[in-house]
Amino acid sequence: MPTREEEKKEGPDGSNTNTNAVTTLHHHVYVRSEDHGWVPGRVIRIHKEEAEVEIDKFEDEQAMLSCTTSAADGDASGNKKETYSVDLQSYTGGVLPLQNTDDRGLLMDYEDMVDMPYLHEASILYNLKQRHLEEKPYTRSGDVVIAINPYQWYHHLYQPDQQFYYANKLLWDDYSKNRIVIVTPQLDIPGQPSSAEEAHPEHPAATPKEIPPHVYETSTLAYKGMALWGQPQSILVSGESGAGKTETVKICMHHIAELQHGPYGGNNNNDGTKIVVQRVLDSNPLLEAFGNAQTNRNDNSSRFGKYTQLQFDRQQQASSTPFDDQQMTPAKLAGSISEVYLLEKNRVVHHDRKNERTFHIFYELLAAPGNHQTAIWEEGLKGSTLDSFRYVGMTTTQKIEGVSDRNRFLKTVKALEVVGIAGDLRHDLFRSLCVVLQLGNLIFAPDPTDDDKSVIASEEELEKLAALMGEGQDVLRKALTERTMTTNNEVYKVPLNAVVAKESCDALAKDIYEKVFLWLVRTINIATSAERNYQPNNSNNKRRGSVGKKTKGPKYGVIGLLDIFGFEAFRVNRFEQLCINYANEKLQYKFTEDCFRLVEAEYKEEGVPLDNITYYDNTDVLDLIEGKTGLLAMLNEECWRPQGNAATFVNKALHQNAKSSCLIVNTMDRISFGVHHYAGKVLYDADNFVRRNQDGLASDLKECALRSTNPIIAGEYAAATEEAKAEEQAAGRSTNSNLMAKTVWTKYKTQLSKLMADLKETESRYVRCIKPNELKAPLLLEHRLTINQLRSCGIVSSVTISRSAFPNRMLNKHVLTRFGGIWHRKKKGEKTVQTASSLDKLWKAEAEALLSYALMAKRFKDPTSGKPRAGFVVGKTKAFFREGALEYLEAERMKGLDRQAAKIQRAYRAFLEHKDEIRAAAALRRRREWHQRKYRERREKRKAEEGKWKAALAQSEEEFEAHLAADWQKFSETMAEEDRLFKENLEREEIARQAQADADNQQWKEKMEREEQEWKSRMEEAAKARSAPDGDDLAKVEAEIAALKKRLQEVDLEAGEKVKESTEHLKEARSEKTKLDFKIDVDATQEERDLKRECIFAKAILEERENFIEQLKREQKRLGKMFDRTKAKKAATEESNKTLTEQCKTTSVKFERSRRQSITLGQGIESKQDVYKAVKERNQELHALTSKQDEAYSLLAESKLELQHTMAAILEIVQNECKDEELRSAVMRINVKTSRDAYKQMKLVQQMQQEAMKNRKDFSVSDLDQSWAVH
């Protein structure tokens, strides 16, 4: 289903309008396919307007990703391939859309599709598919997150660590690093200019580019925008039924509820806030119970649109710094308000039997525990089954897989309690649902007396209903089977036939359900809205109020979450589809505007002039639908007109909008018309438009409802009546007219306008949900289904806007690496390169130089003016290419690669031809290199060793010298010491000896003196005695004197000897000293000699080593010579190689010649084979003929033999029995003749036989050749 926009701007395939583009050989491209949308292929041949594309025969659509390399290039995949001829003219711009593959032909994975060099429908499809198969459900397209429904929960993606990861990366990191200054909530005060715009540029958001795409990114950025910059936010989630919108909204909502806990996930919530958060989150399942149902497409399909505004308190952050209090968050969830759109109330009374159900709540009610049922409506509910009520019973699905209606009921009851619906109120709510169920059980039959009237055939059911509603049975019967009509003058009753009565009964059921649903939404809003419930921690009692009571205060920070039905196109489309598609047109308009703003921002950021951006916006469709004379104005007019009908409406609508290019006239059917929406053409069946738009409920039924004892029903109808009266009075119309009441369309338009106005206030972020298959199967992506959704959700159109002036872009650094090969840098761009300073500037300058050079030969023209213009613009980091420029560059690059491939092929072929020589030469070269290497190694080793030796020698010499000097020093010192000691000893000994001698002398002297004294005294005594006359005594004394004298002499002698002895001692000591002196001298000389010997020895070693080095040098010289010789040999080999190459050339010429000859021969052989075949056939024919001939001959021979036998028999008879001699001789003659003849004949036959045999043998091709030639 091509979109309007694509048909206008791009053609049906979403590829770019590349008038300048080219399709080149070997390009990996996409080819359109009836069954698969796009299939990957590879261009293998091009003839003018036709390309031959090789396409892999994939097992199934699932296996299609990128095409493998050609078999010729050595396909390893083993995939079979088919070649298709493609008419290039059937592709927009005559060019096939290119794949984003790497050099191996494998599809590249882009997290952000804006980065894809080739951006078109096919590349978007395959990128999403590849990621889906790799279990990556989220992909970015600029600021839009595309979420493919995985149909299986990737739990790891939604764990708290992931929530924190995105929050930290995009919010808290900046926040805690004080990079962001919070814009204070004064901004929110109405009437004050918002400073949010000023805050943005100063504090740019952390870029999500570096982190994998996720909806958490959207929720974090929305929270950041709201909380830190004070900018109201909205997250618009769209997609078709079952695409995952509701789940995505829930995922975002839960993430935001976590974010508001602050960077530390703290418990900043007081009890009051906790309740608010719980109510906000619980309101989701509650609305799902009443507004969701099982459908063919989704077990939990939301049958209404919803816009939930989460409200945040930013007041507490007014002047605080976020870092001084860990409890602090920039904005706290304070409440929420939901708005609902277009509940599919028709589902109350009708749904498909197969796999479809009505709203969940009815099944929950019927599965409720007995006590609940008794309390709600014992007579009707207790013991009932699905079949007890017609509205629910008509289904094949009794139960949704994995879901228990009973448990759901209990959960719903709890959730109702959370929002304050409990006790009687809850019972009233459930009883109102019972009224709806019971209305379905009424059976209307034609009145037996008059077909135009009807009767209620199920009295019992009517009785139950009357009891339930608190209404009289008869009153109810009348209201259901008659209608009160009011004209200006009178009031009268009109009976209703059975069909109309049933319809109006169903209308009442639908209307009551819708009103109950809206009542529930309102009640939830009362319980969750910040204005009524929120009590800030630090408010100065400013906004404190009791729960549910509205308080006044400054506006809250808002994040709106829109979960709305996507674009719909069925086989038969009714009024509801037009309403849904109108809402999508409105949202698409906003989306387009936002996309354009993004493109503007991108161009600005890159410093690229913003010119020529033309894009399709859908104002024409919006005009057609909502304009003054638009479709819906005409419809309203028709609804207000008495007897308004579909045919008149269509007629008027077509007439009034005849000039609209988006209106499609259906000439076959006058009560249908078509609209060319942005997402495709839709044909509407206008049959029920008037009735659905009026949606009027007969006043009799309204009154019944108004009188009901059920307070919810009665209250809602009372409020509606009041409202209608007020409106009518305001409009000055007559109060009783049903016809002038607000139509569904008017109410819806007002709602939508309000929604759009609300959204306009916000900064919008988009999540596009895609349903990959109808089977709800994981890891399966159906091409056509996905393509349709990509078109419907505006992804393709957003791409178109972003690429309208410059369809392709590439980072400057990538331009340089990819196309560097086609740039002769030496010729161009040198100057700019040298002047560039920063890296970005350098790349920009180089890319500019490269592209100017590479695109020099290509001319680009302005399609409108026809004037020449540049094919590219280089921005700060990216190069922007006009249509066809990048393809041209790719083609040039491919040509370059082809040339190189040809070179490689040439070299390889040459290699194949001269394989042996080349290998021998290579072996020789390797050996030579090996020798050289070895030689070099050895030389290096020797050099190293030599150095080592030299160093060791020098060191040992030095050490030796030092050792020697040290030894000598030591020795001298020892000698000096010993000398000194010896001298000292000697002196000491002499002194001792002297002292001893002196002491001895002294002793002796003293002794002598003592003895002299003694002697003297004895002499005196003796003298005395002599004087006394005694002769004996004298003699005694004289003897004593003589002894004494003798003794004296002895002592003298002794002393003389002692002196002699010590003198000799002295002499000995002196001679000893002289000897020692001499010995010392001798020892020193010996040591010196030893040292000298060692020195000589070391010198000998040194010499030996020098000799070795000499030897090495000689070796080196020898190897050098050898090297020269090898060089010479190499030159000779090269020479011979050259000759060989020459020879090869001649050989190849010869080979070519012989090849040609062999072709000719082959042709000859072929013709010979033909001849041989003919000969063979001829031979077979001849064979057949000869065998026939043989048969004939043998028959002949046999008959001849028989004849002979007969003749012999006749002869015998004649000889034996014939008497007539003459006759006998005649017979004999005849016999002889006959025998001769027979013999001759036999011979002849034999001869002929032999000849035939010979012929058969000799018959050959050449004979035949000749015979043919003759013929």
Ligand SMILES: Nc1ncnc2c1ncn2[C@@H]1O[C@H](COP(=O)(O)OP(=O)(O)O)[C@@H](O)[C@H]1O
């Ligand atoms: N992110 C998701 N991960 C796993 N399954 C999902 C996810 N989103 C949706 N689904 C599945 O798809 C079904 C339909 O999703 P829902 O949000 O109800 O669709 P929609 O609201 O667009 O009609 C869900 O019931 C669920 O089974």
Ligand SMILES: [Mg+2]
């Ligand atoms: Mg939904």
